[in-house]
Amino acid sequence: MDKVRVSVTGVSKTIKNQAVVSDISFALSEGSILACCGGNGAGKSTLLRMLAGITRPSSGEIAVNGMRWSENRIAYARQIGYMPDDYLFHHGLTAREMLSFWAALRKVPKSRVSEVLSRVGLEEQANKKVDTFSKGMRQRVLFAQALIGQPVLLLMDEPTNGLDPFWTQEFVKQLKQLREEGCSIIFSTHQLDVAEEAADQVIFMNNGINVGSGSVESFKHRYHSLYAAFHGSLGIESGIPTSSMI
Numbered sequence: 001m002d003k004v005r006v007s008v009t010g011v012s013k014t015i016k017n018q019a020v021v022s023d024i025s026f027a028l029s030e031g032s033i034l035a036c037c038g039g040n041g042a043g044k045s046t047l048l049r050m051l052a053g054i055t056r057p058s059s060g061e062i063a064v065n066g067m068r069w070s071e072n073r074i075a076y077a078r079q080i081g082y083m084p085d086d087y088l089f090h091h092g093l094t095a096r097e098m099l100s101f102w103a104a105l106r107k108v109p110k111s112r113v114s115e116v117l118s119r120v121g122l123e124e125q126a127n128k129k130v131d132t133f134s135k136g137m138r139q140r141v142l143f144a145q146a147l148i149g150q151p152v153l154l155l156m157d158e159p160t161n162g163l164d165p166f167w168t169q170e171f172v173k174q175l176k177q178l179r180e181e182g183c184s185i186i187f188s189t190h191q192l193d194v195a196e197e198a199a200d201q202v203i204f205m206n207n208g209i210n211v212g213s214g215s216v217e218s219f220k221h222r223y224h225s226l227y228a229a230f231h232g233s234l235g236i237e238s239g240i241p242t243s244s245m246i
């Protein structure tokens, strides 16, 4: 059996008396990709933030390589690269300067900066100021930032937001390459075609609840596309296996 990289057991989050994430459970193995899909306000970002250790669950357990955040926060965080859905960049810094800053924070060699810039196709723009970049280019800077510490778990919140079709395809290729290297990846998206192409597993969320989860292959076999599967999940009587273990 594949080694479990991420284990999420009965995780819930309540904010201001509102159940934002309710009783989510899944397991993701080493070198596997999970897409977290759902409409606006479904709880995807909150789930990713809990996995990243930015927000604490109200209840439930999260372990990455068997380690819980509460046991050793620094060692837990070192395993993870997190790409937020938005980031307020410091004015006046170039892409290289931003990444050098993140490399220093992560205590990784500066040589890694050029490696990740080239990986996201920004080597020629490395010395340009990030606040002059387009949305898609800024997304690629954030992707590079998430990769800088060579994480074993990559968490990405709507990573293809703002990417043009070329870079969306490049992103899918990058994810597959990272999976080959043994990295486990969880990303949220509204783009079910990207989830279908890149992910091995999918979890559909609605109002913080897992309304359907399983392998992309099994959903495609049953519904022909993730779009149909998602609609089926929301349709309640769809009969999707409701087991929350992926």
Ligand SMILES: Nc1ncnc2c1ncn2[C@@H]1O[C@H](COP(=O)(O)OP(=O)(O)OP(=O)(O)O)[C@@H](O)[C@H]1O
Residues within 6 Å of the ligand: 015, 016, 020, 038, 039, 040, 041, 042, 043, 044, 045, 046, 047
């Ligand atoms: N800090 C907060 N204070 C109050 N409510 C919050 C907070 N963070 C999240 N929420 C609420 O939790 C719910 C889930 O939000 P979340 O951002 O996790 O959803 P999402 O699936 O990522 O949505 P989107 O696709 O729009 O980004 C929303 O109703 C949101 O308003």
